[in-house]
Amino acid sequence: MRAVATSEERAAVDEVLGPPVSGWHGGDRTIELEGHVGYAGRAAREQRHLLLPALHALQGRVGWISDGGMNYVCQRLSVPPAEAYGVASFYAMFSLQPRPKTVVHVCDDIACRVNGAEPLIERLERALGPGRPGGLVRTPCLGMCERAPAALLQSAGHEASDVSIGEVTVEMLHPFLHGGGWIESPSGGSLGSQPRAGLRLLRRVGVVDPRSLGDYRAHGGYDALRQAIELGPEGVIREVKDSKLLGRGGAAFPTGVKWDAVAKQPVRPHYFVCNADESEPGTFKDRVVMEEDPFALVEALTIAGFATGAERGYLYVRGEYPLATEMLSNAIDQARARGFLGRDVMGGGFSFDIELRRGAGAYIAGEETAMFNSIEGNRPEPRNKPPFPVTHGLFGKPTGINNVETLINVLEVLRIGGPAYAATGTPDSTGTRLFCLSGCIERPGVYEVECGTPLRDLLELAGGVRAGREMKAILLGGAAGGFITPAGLDVPLSFEGARAAGVTLGSGVVMVFDESVDLMDIVLRIAAFFRDESCGQCVPCRVGTVRQEEALRRLVDGGENGSREHDLVLLDEIAQVMQDASICGLGQTAASAVQSAVKQLHVLDPGGRS
Numbered sequence: 001m002r003a004v005a006t007s008e009e010r011a012a013v014d015e016v017l018g019p020p021v022s023g024w025h026g027g028d029r030t031i032e033l034e035g036h037v038g039y040a041g042r043a044a045r046e047q048r049h050l051l052l053p054a055l056h057a058l059q060g061r062v063g064w065i066s067d068g069g070m071n072y073v074c075q076r077l078s079v080p081p082a083e084a085y086g087v088a089s090f091y092a093m094f095s096l097q098p099r100p101k102t103v104v105h106v107c108d109d110i111a112c113r114v115n116g117a118e119p120l121i122e123r124l125e126r127a128l129g130p131g132r133p134g135g136l137v138r139t140p141c142l143g144m145c146e147r148a149p150a151a152l153l154q155s156a157g158h159e160a161s162d163v164s165i166g167e168v169t170v171e172m173l174h175p176f177l178h179g180g181g182w183i184e185s186p187s188g189g190s191l192g193s194q195p196r197a198g199l200r201l202l203r204r205v206g207v208v209d210p211r212s213l214g215d216y217r218a219h220g221g222y223d224a225l226r227q228a229i230e231l232g233p234e235g236v237i238r239e240v241k242d243s244k245l246l247g248r249g250g251a252a253f254p255t256g257v258k259w260d261a262v263a264k265q266p267v268r269p270h271y272f273v274c275n276a277d278e279s280e281p282g283t284f285k286d287r288v289v290m291e292e293d294p295f296a297l298v299e300a301l302t303i304a305g306f307a308t309g310a311e312r313g314y315l316y317v318r319g320e321y322p323l324a325t326e327m328l329s330n331a332i333d334q335a336r337a338r339g340f341l342g343r344d345v346m347g348g349g350f351s352f353d354i355e356l357r358r359g360a361g362a363y364i365a366g367e368e369t370a371m372f373n374s375i376e377g378n379r380p381e382p383r384n385k386p387p388f389p390v391t392h393g394l395f396g397k398p399t400g401i402n403n404v405e406t407l408i409n410v411l412e413v414l415r416i417g418g419p420a421y422a423a424t425g426t427p428d429s430t431g432t433r434l435f436c437l438s439g440c441i442e443r444p445g446v447y448e449v450e451c452g453t454p455l456r457d458l459l460e461l462a463g464g465v466r467a468g469r470e471m472k473a474i475l476l477g478g479a480a481g482g483f484i485t486p487a488g489l490d491v492p493l494s495f496e497g498a499r500a501a502g503v504t505l506g507s508g509v510v511m512v513f514d515e516s517v518d519l520m521d522i523v524l525r526i527a528a529f530f531r532d533e534s535c536g537q538c539v540p541c542r543v544g545t546v547r548q549e550e551a552l553r554r555l556v557d558g559g560e561n562g563s564r565e566h567d568l569v570l571l572d573e574i575a576q577v578m579q580d581a582s583i584c585g586l587g588q589t590a591a592s593a594v595q596s597a598v599k600q601l602h603v604l605d606p607g608g609r610s
């Protein structure tokens with residue numbers, strides 16, 4: 001028999017979709033409503049983009065997604081159950097099995113591993129006991145690496161709440177594991193220890209009240225939008241082009257060129273998306289900006305919409321970022337209430353509004369075309385390019401998309417002017433960059449330095465290696481980046497400097513490992529991450545990430561597959577195929593860190609593991 005939703009599940013879904021308007025939509029069949037009218041499913045199908053929010057509603061209310069709850073969502077949105085199942089089962093934050101109403105997600109990713117995640121998980125398992133399966137879940141990086149080890153606490157129910165906490169101990173979580181609250185450790189803030197004087201992108205962080213539009217305005221907020229309106233869309237694009245600002249999301253594409261291409265598309269409507277999915281292990285800079293200076297992102301996205309002719313913006317924020325979501329939601333509401341969003345923004349004669357979307361735990365959803373699929377209510381699988389988003393993006397329309405850090409740079413570009421901005425940093429990497437320092441570093445946190453600053457200087461700002469230990473290696477650019485040895489500390493932190501040194505800055509990860517760290521354990525965790533996060537759409541990545549991890553394990557454990565030499569060659573061949581033949585950046589970079597660990601750190605050489 002077809003499973004039926006409980007009244008609680010129906011209520012949760014109705015809060016997102018509104019009450020059902022007919023029997024067709026899952027409501028009561030009444031002669032008044034449907035006696036003479038044929039309700040087709042077209043209107044419902046046009047709401048498909050609400051599938052992800054509706055699934056979030058079910059997960060949040062009861063702690064898992066039952067067949068009955070899913071059937072109700074399918075009926076309301078006219079989505080085939082197999083498709084909805086395909087979507088729900090993709091995301092790590094959704095459970096399709098019954099689960100306790102309170103769940104602890106503990107990060108076992110790299111920065112947390114070197115800060116005691118494994119012993120913490122063992123102790124938590126013992127504290128929880130065997131009677132509560134599903135109450136403790138391992139998770140990849142939660143984007144709180146500066147406060148490792150980190151955890152996300154989820155409580156389902158009418159007052160569903162998610163909370164991220166750092167520097168976790170069993171004692172802090174003990175009450176929560178048994179149905180009570182939790183104890184938080186005092187935070188020294190997520191900004192590193194650098195002097196405030198040099199800060200540009202972070203200048204309001206820790207200074208402004210992130211919940212107050214008034215305070216934001218008192219600190220220069222909305223001056224940039226006013227200036228943008230005076231310049232007009234073409235003037236804004238000219239300034240952004242003059243600034244030579246390159247995207248900070250990983251691909252380093254010129255932002256002004258992208259905006260110009262979207263603005264020139266004759267097809268309407270245009271959309272603008274802010275990529276706030278930040279799931280690259282070791283990355284947390286966007287989270288800090290969103291939590292501490294959320295109005296800046298709302299203002300910057302509004303400027304992007306104005307310049308590119310988009311009337312609707314989507315802000316897609318990582319599902320594991322509850323505080324950032326709350327801050328952004330509040331900022332959007334306040335901005336709308338005071339005429340900074342909506343019709344005739346700031347009296348400037350244009351309309352723009354922002355919809356906030358929560359991801360649900362999928363690294364690949366950060367890839368731009370996968371993000372469009374996610375917003376549209378499909379599985380977040382990357383699309384083939386071309387066509388590119390500037391012509392065929394969200395809902396098949398011209399779309400601009402930028403990373404959080406890229407967007408807030410635009411405020412600075414308008415503040416000082418494009419040419420003045422271009423005079424900072426290096427000629428090919430203008431402006432400042434945010435870096436996420438974590439691992440075995442004295443003062444972890446987000447640091448802002450001019451592009452071109454040597455890595456050595458950045459590490460000095462953060463106090464160097466913790467507790468006077470020896471540095472063994474640095475992971476630059478995240479899991480999709482690569483390792484360097486202490487001999488490479490003079491690399492300039494610019495796009496061209498990194499390229500010349502054969503590394504990438506990626507999303508600004510700088511993770512330090514001292515001599516006590518087992519680097520092979522880190523490499524294996526990275527390989528497992530890519531195996532887990534591959535969307536499985538194309539063969540080189542789906543099979544390659546599995547085979548890469550298997551070969552590494554055999555090489556470490558001494559398992560049988562011909563010979564050691566055979567496995568080393570196999571590892572190289574897999575890397576080459578993934579890089580050359582994968583559809584998207586995930587597969588193309590899934591072997592980068594592994595290869596650099598083998599080639600630069602010699603982790604697989606006899607005696608290389610320590």
Ligand SMILES: Cc1cc2nc3c(=O)[nH]c(=O)nc-3n(C[C@H](O)[C@H](O)[C@H](O)COP(=O)(O)O)c2cc1C
Binds near residue numbers: 248366406584
């Ligand atoms: C697997 C994968 C994950 C990605 N994740 C993110 C992300 O979390 N945040 C982000 O801004 N860009 C991410 N990107 C890059 C985006 O596809 C896109 O290039 C970026 O949002 C463009 O913004 P930008 O021009 O401001 O850099 C990812 C790319 C890939 C291949």
Ligand code: SF4
Binds near residue numbers: 534
């Ligand atoms: S490269 Fe990997 S993540 Fe990207 S589309 Fe192919 S299978 Fe999916």
Ligand code: FES
Binds near residue numbers: 111112150283
């Ligand atoms: S929060 Fe654990 S590795 Fe980032």
